[in-house]
Amino acid sequence: MADKKVYLLDYVAGNVRSLVNAIEKVGYTVEWIKSPEDVEKANKLILPGVGHFGHCMTQFANAGYLPAIRKHIESGKPFMGICVGLQALFEGSSENSSVPGLGYIKGHLDRFDDTSKSVPHIGWNSAYAIETQVFGLSPTAKYYYVHSYKMPYIPGELEAQGWLVATGIYGNEEFVGAIAKGNVLATQFHPEKSGSAGLRVIKAFCDGEVQSWKSAGLNQNSPRGLTRRVIACLDVRTNDQGDLVVTKGDQYDVREKTEGNSVRNLGKPVEMARKYYEQGADEVTFLNITSFRDCPLADLPMLEILRQTSKTVFVPLTIGGGIRDTTDVDGTKVSALEIATMYFKSGADKVSIGSDAVTAAEEYYAAGKKLSGKTAIEQISSAYGNQAVVVSVDPKRVYLPPNPPPSQFHTITTHPDASGSTTCYYTCTIRGGRETRPLDVVQLVTAVEAMGCGEILLNCIDKDGTNSGFDLELISMVKAAVKIPVIASSGAGNPGHFEEVFSKTDTDAALGAGMFHRGEYTVKDVKDLLAEKKFLVRNLEH
Ligand code: 1PR
DSSP: OOOOOOEEETOOOOOOOHHHHHHHHHHHHEEEEEEEEGGGGOEEEEEEOOOHHHHHHHHHHHHOOOOHHHHHHTTOOOOOEEEEHHTTTSSSSSTTTSSSOSSSSOOEEEOOOOSOSSSSEEEEOOBBOEEEEEHHHHHHOOEEEEEEEOOOTTTTTTHTTOOOOEEEETTEEEEEEEEEETTTTEEESSSSSSSSHHHHHHHHHHOOOOOOOOTTTTTTTTTOOOOOOOEEEEEEETTSSSSSEOOOOOOBOOOOOSSOOBBBBBBBHHHHHHHHHHTTEEEEEEEEEEETTTOOOOOHHHHHHHHHHHOOOSSEEESOOOOOOOEESSOOOOOOHHHHHHHHHHSSSSEEEOHHHHHHHHHHHHTTTTOSSSSHHHHHHHHHGGGOOOOOOOEEEEOOOOOOOOSOOOEEEOOOTTTTTOEEEEEEEEETTTTEHHHHHHHHHHHHHHHHEEEEEEEOTTTOOOSSOOOOHHHHHHHHEEEESSEEHHHHHHHHHHHHHHHHHHOOOOHHHEHHHHHOOOHHHHHHHHHTOEEEEEEEEO
């Protein structure tokens, strides 16, 4: 009988649950390797890796894994490295020059240039090989990447060492997306998060389908590079009957205006997430918009929602709401890092922090822009990597009186309000927009970027639920202030609004909620329009 077991190294911080789910989805079971001695019993070995190169390599080295992994690879048994698992095969990385890699392949990684593009590189890009395809890789497919460091592609160099190389292009940098030689496959992208295209790669590796096929000239002209990401967002809370529902507010008010004022119920979270995945959503975000009071943290309903969702949704999942230091119902203190860990173990790839980020930024400025190392953002990003920490911002416009004196806040000149004022800034809010803080949006995003946040989810209370389009001025202001990727959110009412935000701002991604939940448009409608307008998008694959 064919060997249906795949061995995974159990060292990883981050979301390994999705990888397990993906392996199971393609018909294999997972065995855990818990010590270097276990490596010997592995036939097919996968080395997943998320986060920091130096941290991962030090963990491998300290646990004594390096000789065992080397031996496995050299024995000719199947080996697959994912993300840092690919990087580990090289000699080193400028992410931490003092820690060596396995040195199995010659070459050093360096950081993407962020002069004119966002870093980390987050999203869907190619793994394109012009001549030879292996392990189910397709030159036309898109795969999900999330990394700041890359192996630069220098034509011929890896090939001279016998490797087949598939590349991605980000800005003007071409980098190694996947490499293969004999028994070894390594991908910089996350196949377990790359929809059907990624599942095909995992299946080909597990099935031992190493064989290559020549595809000279195939799709040489197909557009390459990072696609525009379209994200579906589900605001989740318990309704008055105690059921967990997807809801959607108008400027954050989620109650119906009709008699009874009940919480708007638009459907069930797991089913809706799956629907959006099947429509081609590039990511799914859950925002738990009220905390679940009187519930032990270990039983948080969102944990089960993530566990269920990650079995069928193979694109990145973000969870927000309540990521902060908390006291459990029995009085135990639980840190934000511990809560994030519970979510990552349940299938989340990123956590999104709202109110706590505002408090942390206020403390940062009060301390003269000194990092404390104690904030949730710093702790979670140093354990799981910057890419795992999103800050969700809930700003709203504040108009200053006409001809205002110089303001401490970052202002813009815009269309006039009722009083005729044309100067406004965006103030930050906490607790779902209920409390306004004396901190503007630029101050917040620059502070959280300094703390190690990897991405901004930029809502706008004035626009939320209005179906009137994104706040382009706000998005441009925030994009100009940070290097990390920005997700535009709030106001999408039709596919044209996505086209508008991608053509008039440099936003990295755009998110919709109400228009999808009410069934007015599908994610596919948005992608189709973007493709028609010549934006690069990930096509849905089956
Ligand atoms: O403060 O860390 O506990 O996080 C709470 C999280 O919940 C924050 O991310 C905050 O944005 C969110 N939140 C809190 N209250 C509400 C509410 O609606 N009453 N929802 C809320 C924010 C904004 C988007 C929404 C877009 C797009 N929702 O997620 O989906 O605005 O909507 P649209 O396309 O229909 O216009 P913490």
